[in-house]
Amino acid sequence: MSNLNAGQLRFLGLPGSIRREAYSLAVLRGLQARLGEAMLGIRDLHLPLYDQDVDGSAAPEVVTAFRSAIAGCDGLIISTPEYNHGTSGVLKNALDWASRPFGRSVLTNKPVLVISSSPAFTGGVRAHAQVNETLLSVQALIVSGPQVVIGGVADKVRDGRLVDEAALSFTLAAVDRLAALCRVTEEPALA
Numbered sequence: 001m002s003n004l005n006a007g008q009l010r011f012l013g014l015p016g017s018i019r020r021e022a023y024s025l026a027v028l029r030g031l032q033a034r035l036g037e038a039m040l041g042i043r044d045l046h047l048p049l050y051d052q053d054v055d056g057s058a059a060p061e062v063v064t065a066f067r068s069a070i071a072g073c074d075g076l077i078i079s080t081p082e083y084n085h086g087t088s089g090v091l092k093n094a095l096d097w098a099s100r101p102f103g104r105s106v107l108t109n110k111p112v113l114v115i116s117s118s119p120a121f122t123g124g125v126r127a128h129a130q131v132n133e134t135l136l137s138v139q140a141l142i143v144s145g146p147q148v149v150i151g152g153v154a155d156k157v158r159d160g161r162l163v164d165e166a167a168l169s170f171t172l173a174a175v176d177r178l179a180a181l182c183r184v185t186e187e188p189a190l191a
């Protein structure tokens with residue numbers, strides 16, 4: 001972090017891949033190494049496939065816990081891979097669970113920073129756009145400014161975490177913007 005006292009904030013990182021050595025997880029681990037585990041927790045997205053028949057009061061416990069984790073954090077950091085020019089089914093599925101109940105989604109008004117990464121030069125930019133589109137539909141507060149798109153990520157990760165200094169400082173600047181957005185949304189409305 002640079003100029004913000006973001007020490008009291010608590011972010012939740014969601015990696016859009018459940019692969020053990022996933023780059024999308026490594027990106028979050030790299031951030032976690034800089035921010036500390038007290039500021040950035042990471043939660044995997046092992047969730048059942050969305051099924052409206054079992055949603056509602058009978059929603060699976062893992063889904064209820066997932067929704068509570070989102071409700072309980074100040075801001076989300078979503079790290080998406082790119083599959084076939086879109087986001088992963090794993091992440092889209094998780095966002096679908098989080099988007100309900102309709103009108104009372106824990107994503108509504110939640111500050112969210114979206115990061116995409118890929119071993120390709122294009123850095124998952126199409127997945128990035130798709131995640132933004134989904135977040136817009138549930139009225140999440142997407143961090144604006146330069147998009148964090150990490151191309152060639154395979155060369156920027158070591159021992160399971162992002163270590164590339166340029167990518168890290170660019171991403172941490174976006175985390176600063178996330179923190180600023182959290183602060184603004186926490187401020188009481190002016191009378």
Ligand SMILES: Cc1cc2nc3c(=O)[nH]c(=O)nc-3n(C[C@H](O)[C@H](O)[C@H](O)COP(=O)(O)O)c2cc1C
Pocket residue numbers: 016017018019021022023024025080081082083084085086117118119120122123124
């Ligand atoms: C089914 C599939 C589709 C993919 N499609 C793309 C793609 O459209 N664009 C891209 O940049 N990489 C694509 N890749 C490569 C992924 O970026 C790469 O496997 C990456 O490591 C997956 O993310 P992860 O490391 O977070 O699991 C694809 C990989 C798979 C398995």
